[in-house]
Amino acid sequence: MKFTEDQIYRYARHIILPEVGGKGQKKLLAARVLLLGAGGLGSPIAYYLAAAGIGNIGIIDFDVVDRSNLQRQILHTTQDVGRLKVDSAKDKLTLLNPDVKVTTYNARLDASNVMEIFKDWDIVVDGCDNFPTRYLVNDACVFLGKTNVHGSIFRFEGQITVFKTPEGPCYRCMYPEPPPPGMVPSCQEAGVLGVLPGVVGNLQAVEVVKQVIGIGEPLVGKLALYDALKVELRKLRVRKDPKCPVCGPNPTVTKLIDYEVFCGITPSHHHG
Amino acid sequence: MAVTVRVPTPLQKITGGKGEVSATGANIKEIFADMEKNFPGLRERIYNEDGELRRFINIYVNEEDIRFLESEESAVKDGDVISIIPAIAGGSR
Numbered sequence: 001m002k003f004t005e006d007q008i009y010r011y012a013r014h015i016i017l018p019e020v021g022g023k024g025q026k027k028l029l030a031a032r033v034l035l036l037g038a039g040g041l042g043s044p045i046a047y048y049l050a051a052a053g054i055g056n057i058g059i060i061d062f063d064v065v066d067r068s069n070l071q072r073q074i075l076h077t078t079q080d081v082g083r084l085k086v087d088s089a090k091d092k093l094t095l096l097n098p099d100v101k102v103t104t105y106n107a108r109l110d111a112s113n114v115m116e117i118f119k120d121w122d123i124v125v126d127g128c129d130n131f132p133t134r135y136l137v138n139d140a141c142v143f144l145g146k147t148n149v150h151g152s153i154f155r156f157e158g159q160i161t162v163f164k165t166p167e168g169p170c171y172r173c174m175y176p177e178p179p180p181p182g183m184v185p186s187c188q189e190a191g192v193l194g195v196l197p198g199v200v201g202n203l204q205a206v207e208v209v210k211q212v213i214g215i216g217e218p219l220v221g222k223l224a225l226y227d228a229l230k231v232e233l234r235k236l237r238v239r240k241d242p243k244c245p246v247c248g249p250n251p252t253v254t255k256l257i258d259y260e261v262f263c264g265i266t267p268s269h270h271h272g
Numbered sequence: 273m274a275v276t277v278r279v280p281t282p283l284q285k286i287t288g289g290k291g292e293v294s295a296t297g298a299n300i301k302e303i304f305a306d307m308e309k310n311f312p313g314l315r316e317r318i319y320n321e322d323g324e325l326r327r328f329i330n331i332y333v334n335e336e337d338i339r340f341l342e343s344e345e346s347a348v349k350d351g352d353v354i355s356i357i358p359a360i361a362g363g364s365r
Contacts, residue, residue: 131359154360155281175359177327225357230291236355237335 001026007099011053024213025053029099031212034058034121036109036137038089040197041127041151041204043075048205050093050100054212057093058121060105061085072194109133111256114140123208126150127201131178132259138163138171139256142247147211151204156193158200158226161219161238162207165247168220173241173248178263196228273298273348277307278355286313295354300331301344303354318356328359 003011003022007029014020014028031054035042038061049057063085065076073085080088086104093102105117109128114136118124124146126137134150141148141163148163150171163170203224210216223236245252260266277295279287287293293311297303308315320326331338332355338346348354 152360157281157360159357159360174330175328179328179359223357227291235335236332236357237337239337239340
């Protein structure tokens with residue numbers, strides 16, 4: 001592909017970086033990245049990936065914009081309250097960068113649609129807000145061979161890592177079982193510092209760009225922990241679990257399961 | 273052995289808001305027993321009813337997950353940093 005004059009000007013700051021160059025920018029423009037959630041984490045991720053020139057961005061979110069979102073979900077404005085988040089997101093990203101083709105899915109991700117939706121994307125960016133979906137996303141990514149850039153937040157702390165199998169661990173290697181429902185409060189229950197997903201989401205966006213261009217040390221097999229109050233970014237090692245039921249050498253989970261049951265949200269006796 | 277234990281936000285109610293506490297012991301089991309003396313209720317958050325470490329909470333000695341060391345028998349030495357890392361998911365549900 002040849003750059004247009006506008007693109008050479010728009011992406012000049014990337015192109016003159018030796019580690020990126022025109023070659024890297026072309027990779028960004030050809031990339032296919034799917035964002036799960038257009039909320040706290042999804043907002044900065046969407047904006048910065050669009051700015052970087054990621055050519056194909058998918059966004060899945062079934063929710064509508066609520067006023068309480070605006071403390072941190074910067075993709076949306078007061079005028080968007082009541083609108084579908086995916087519509088609001090698409091408008092802003094297209095305004096920022098018309099090179100980006102935005103595909104929206106106004107849907108709740110579940111076992112019936114995840115494989116079909118994921119198959120057309122290369123990198124999945126997990127900014128989900130609940131455990132069943134995190135496990136669903138993990139398993140689908142392992143089965144389909146998709147890179148999963150994971151971020152999660154709680155009050156003043158965040159966790160970021162890249163799940164890339166088979167070479168690296170998956171979410172289940174890290175957390176083989178979810179917490180029982182109600183044990184880990186959500187942002188709605190516990191609160192969250194609005195600026196926090198801005199940092200954590202951007203750390204995810206950086207990992208996406210690194211994956212696409214192929215530079216730097218990825219957070220594969222490493223968990224980055226960000227503590228906003230102490231201003232600390234630590235890295236811990238995440239190892240592949242040789243007994244992992246999904247990504248291990250002897251997998252026992254080879255297709256999607258009922259994740260609400262797995263997370264204890266629906267009692268298993270309801271599912272015959 | 274005197275170590276530092278990094279306590280994550282969800283457990284700081286038990287440590288009186290402290291994100292970092294000191295503890296002594298030769299291995300992880302002893303460290304948590306020592307911590308339980310000063311911060312009762314911590315054990316219950318980290319261990320399930322069968323006395324096993326909960327699998328949605330990871331324990332690290334420096335950068336290594338104890339599941340890949342010797343689990344509760346993992347030895348600790350002076351100056352080690354123990355981190356308690358629970359699964360978090362943010363959000364509104």
